[in-house]
Amino acid sequence: MPSRPRKRVAAEATPSTLTRSVPLFLIDDNRLLRDGLSALLSAQGLSVVATARTGQEALREVGRMKPQLVLLDSALGDREGARFVQEIRLAFPDIKVIVMGLLPAHDDFVDFIKAGVAGFILKDATIEVFVSTILAVADGMSVLPSLLTSTLFTHVAAQARARGKRGAKSAVRMTTRERQVIESIADGLSNKEIATRLHIATYTVKSHVHNILEKLALHTRLEVAAFAHEEGAEPPVPA
Numbered sequence: 028m029p030s031r032p033r034k035r036v037a038a039e040a041t042p043s044t045l046t047r048s049v050p051l052f053l054i055d056d057n058r059l060l061r062d063g064l065s066a067l068l069s070a071q072g073l074s075v076v077a078t079a080r081t082g083q084e085a086l087r088e089v090g091r092m093k094p095q096l097v098l099l100d101s102a103l104g105d106r107e108g109a110r111f112v113q114e115i116r117l118a119f120p121d122i123k124v125i126v127m128g129l130l131p132a133h134d135d136f137v138d139f140i141k142a143g144v145a146g147f148i149l150k151d152a153t154i155e156v157f158v159s160t161i162l163a164v165a166d167g168m169s170v171l172p173s174l175l176t177s178t179l180f181t182h183v184a185a186q187a188r189a190r191g192k193r194g195a196k197s198a199v200r201m202t203t204r205e206r207q208v209i210e211s212i213a214d215g216l217s218n219k220e221i222a223t224r225l226h227i228a229t230y231t232v233k234s235h236v237h238n239i240l241e242k243l244a245l246h247t248r249l250e251v252a253a254f255a256h257e258e259g260a261e262p263p264v265p266a
Contacts, residue, residue, distance in 0.1 A: 049165045052094040053078040054085045054111075055127075056102075064098075064157075071158050082111030089119060095165055098148075101128030101139070112142035123164050140249050146170040167217035169248045201242065208235045212248050213255035 051068065053075055055061040065075045076092045079085035082099070089097065097115060101108050112124050125146040126139050139147070146164040148157055160170045201209070204225070211221040218236065222229045236248065245251055 048072060048074045049096060049161055050074050050076045050092070050094040051161070052076060052085060052089055052092060052097045054080070054082060054097065055100040056080050057100075060100075067154050068157065068161075071154065073158065073161060082108065082114070086111070086114060086118070089115060089122065094122060096161060097122060097124045098161075099124055099126050101126045109138040109142045112139060112144055116143040125160065125164055125170075140253075141246055143247050144249075145247075167219065168215065169252070171249070201239070205235055205239055205242075208232065209239060209251060209255050212236070212239075212251045215252075 051073055053061060053065055053068075055064070055078070058080070061078050061080075065078055069075050076094050077088055079088060085097070099108055099111065108126065112126075115122060115124060123145040124143065125148060126144050127148045127150055129150055136147075146160050146169065148160050152160075163170050204227075207225055208221060211224055216224065218229050218232045221232045225232070236251075239251060240246065243251065243254060245254065
């Protein structure tokens with residue numbers, strides 16, 4: 028599939044000039060960092076509705092507080108973070124999860140992507156990047172720091188080849204519209220932007236994205252983008 032320079036799904040969000048209230052649930056096992064980040068985000072106009080020390084503690088409160096986004100510390104220990112993401116996505120599919128952390132190991136990072144994470148923020152990012160990433164994810168974007176872009180696409184593609192699945196996925200029959208949606212996801216567009224590009228309703232885009240995930244046996248838009256960017260991958264076979 029030819030590359031497109033306009034936008035990338037893994038591009039780091041640019042600082043936002045407009046802040047709005049987005050209900051957030053913050054999970055970090057360090058109380059000082061948890062309280063400090065909560066204060067910083069609140070000062071930017073965002074709404075931190077609750078905080079928690081662990082994923083399990085948070086699961087008991089998320090359903091009651093109903094945040095739009097969850098900010099999760101990646102270092103919860105023994106891959107508890109990835110398990111929590113899976114659990115919260117299953118229980119509350121409308122809630123998006125952003126992982127905060129240092130540059131992760133390949134396997135840990137891919138685990139988070141497969142679990143359904145919508146964004147990733149490096150802990151040394153500025154508060155402006157924190158805010159812009161939160162707003163972008165709230166708007167339906169999948170956001171990764173630019174430092175992790177090649178890491179994601181290269182590693183997911185390598186895993187797919189190692190499992191012998193690339194050829195199978197490339198042979199999946201797709202409609203012309205589904206192929207257009209895949210291309211738009213690879214360009215980093217949100218559902219609303221895809222709808223505008225293709226002149227269709229947003230709910231129709233959501234339906235196409237659901238069908239694409241089902242056909243390719245993928246779980247997230249980031250995995251669709253990684254599939255589209257796989258080196259040497261053939262475009263899906265038209266139906």
